[in-house]
Amino acid sequence: MKPEFLPGNRLTLLDSGREYFPALLAAIAAAEREIYLETYIFAADAVGEAVCAALCAAAARGVVVNVTVDGFGARNFPVDFQPRFAAAGVRALIYRPELGRFRLKRHRLRRLHRKLALIDGCIAFVGGINIVADDNAPPDMRPRYDYAVMVQGPVLADIHRAMRRMWEIVTWVNLRRRFRFTAVDHPRCAVAGTQAAAFLVGDNLRHRNSILNTYIEAIHGARREILIANAYFLPGLRFGRALYAAARRGVQVTVLLQGKTDHPLLRFATQALYGAALNAGIRIFEYEKSFMHAKVAVIDDDWATVGSSNxxxxxxxxxxxxxxxxxxxxxxxxxxxxxxxxxxxGARAMCPVDIQRQSWPRRLLRWASYGLVRLLVGIAGYGDRHWRAEDQVSQEPPPR
Incomplete structure (x- = not known):
């Protein structure tokens, strides 16, 4: 299903937590009726404490506050924040809570990775930024580099619908009952600007390919430039073919990836694809200044996306x-x-000669990581029958 672009929106790009959190806290402080917040990580640091305090203060003045966190990404939440939220009247739920150290690993791969906030149905935040301080990282990886968008306008109706639906689902799963909805049923979605936007969700059911298909459609239509910045980049067959085809027809394809990572396995697996991409004319840069967590792209002069999806x-x-x-x-x-x-x-260009000069142990590590990632996806229940449609692209032969 193609995205439905709605005109009349006002969109404000927010660069990392230094711009995002002041805007989010101001919107929470101004809330009068209802707040929804979804996050993968809710850290017990200065930012987490500030957001917690703001949400509790909103609940104290009668705002209906609904918070949903992921059970693995925010596994500290039941101890650090849930009791305070309960005491303040904030309604907080956990998506797939951890049930002990020996829970089946496949469930840990199916996560609530969205980073969303919606206040009074009239302002929203969409992006890749968790509730965690930019400096909450090892010293050599600070500050975290990421993006979000502040949204006003008609597209808010779709955001409200998606967040309310998620709240209903997690409520039923966690408590076997539904909270009463007493706040915003029909958000104010009046024209707020001149920008056209579409809100996309990705999940493993109805909308599994929504974000992927939108990317691929835009790549197929590219005529001049494709610029992608993505923290964890391991594209499948259709995505890779689309990028290669764009490069062959003269489009400048540039991919900005992590140079410093918190998941070495994924980085090594991605590096197994560098040789083929560079030989196809795709430019690859690794961001080494700090920890890059962004999931954004720009195509030609008027298409862009910001979100949570790697x-x-x-x-x-x-x-x-x-x-x-x-x-x-x-x-x-x-x-x-x-x-x-x-x-x-802060980025370093990757060159074909750098790949060719790498030692065989290094190449073996890359391909072993690639194989392990594939195995993990299979363990999660998305083995050959799902992976076949999105298998990995690489013309570089494995080491022998």
Whole structure:
């Protein structure tokens, strides 16, 4: 299903937590009726404490506050925040809570990875930023580099519908009953600007391929430039073929990836694909200035996306994700300028000769990581019958 672009929105790009959290806290402080918040991580740091305090204060003045966190990403939540939320009247739920150390691993791969907030049905935040401080990382990886978008306008109706639906589902699973909905049933979605936007969700049921298909359609239509920044990048067959075809027809394809990572396995698996991509004319940069967590892209002059979805099998096949897709020259130009500045200030270009000079042990490590990622996806229940449609692309032969 193609995305439905709705006109009349006002979209504000937010660069990392330094811009995102002041805007989020201000919106929470101004809330009058209802707040929804979904996050993968809710950290017990300065940012987590500030957001917790703001949500509790909103509940104290009569705002209906609904918080949903992931049971694995926010496994500290039941101890650090849930008792305080309960005492303050904040309604908090956990998606797939951890049930002990020996819970089946396959369930840990199916996560609520969305990062969303909706206040009074009239302002929303969509992106890749968790409730965690930018400096909550090892010293050599600070500050975290990421993006979100503040949204106003008609597309809010779709965001409200998706967040309310998620709340209903998790409520039923956790408590076997439904909370009464007494706040915003029909959000105010009046025209707020001139930008066209579509809200996309990805999950492992009805909308498994929504984000993937939208990316591929935009790549097929690219005529001049494709610029992707993605923290965990392990594209499947259709995505890879689309990028290769774009490069062959003269489109400049640039991919910005992590140079410093919290998941070495995925990084090594991704590096197994570097040789083929570079030989196809795709430019690859690794961001080494700090920890890059962004999941964004710009295509040509007027297409852009910001969201939570990585381009890897865990996001595209297993997790619940959310992206905003924008058709607007000003927004696309602003995001492009941010990414080009990041590349200039903190990224290193990958070269074919660098790949060729790598030792055989290094190549073996890359391919072993690639194979292990594939195995993990199979364990999660998305083996050959699902992976075949999104198998990995690489023309580089495995080491012998």
């Amino acid at each position: 381009i890897d099998p865990f996001s595209l096949l297993l997790a619940k994700e959310a992206n905003i897709v924008v058709r607007d020259m000003r927004f696309a130009g602003e995001l492009r300028a941010h990414l080009e500045a990041a590349i200039a200030a």
